[in-house]
Amino acid sequence: MVDLLLKAGSPTAQLAMQNEGGWNAIMFATAGTRIDIVTRLLAADRDGQQLRAAKRDGYTVLMIAVATGQELAARTLLKAGYLQEQLLAEDDDKRNPLMLASMRGLKPIVVLLLNAGFHREQLAMQDRDKFNAVGLAVRAGHVDLYEPKRG
Numbered sequence: 001m002v003d004l005l006l007k008a009g010s011p012t013a014q015l016a017m018q019n020e021g022g023w024n025a026i027m028f029a030t031a032g033t034r035i036d037i038v039t040r041l042l043a044a045d046r047d048g049q050q051l052r053a054a055k056r057d058g059y060t061v062l063m064i065a066v067a068t069g070q071e072l073a074a075r076t077l078l079k080a081g082y083l084q085e086q087l088l089a090e091d092d093d094k095r096n097p098l099m100l101a102s103m104r105g106l107k108p109i110v111v112l113l114l115n116a117g118f119h120r121e122q123l124a125m126q127d128r129d130k131f132n133a134v135g136l137a138v139r140a141g142h143v144d145l146y147e148p149k150r151g
Helices: 002-008 011-016 025-031 035-044 061-067 071-079 083-088 097-104 107-117 120-124 133-139
Strands: none
Touching: 002 035, 025 035, 025 061, 035 071, 061 071, 061 097, 071 083, 071 107, 083 097, 083 107, 097 107, 097 133
């Protein structure tokens, strides 16, 4: 159905549409764990508009994937491009995707995001409450996320 509709009209215009809450097609597909549709929508999104769009609360599609614990979707979205824009996007609480993964204890996604290109200085970024990713992990009881390696 998605392919049929994309071929019938202007994909760019259709993909740019967001509802009143700011949700677009790829956000709904990601929230619904439909990686097959996410992949199709990414292929049709030639200018990265869907990746850079944010809901009213500031959540991007990568943040939705992270918040719902979808490692494959997060990996797919990161490979699609606009890497630094995706990694550094902030929600209304000034939390980026790494902070969201940290506070939820999602170690595979934390590792994915760190390997995707987070720089050391970006780890010091703080949310509205002045917590960075490590502080959010510890506050939520996920102390094993950032334990130093032992010799």
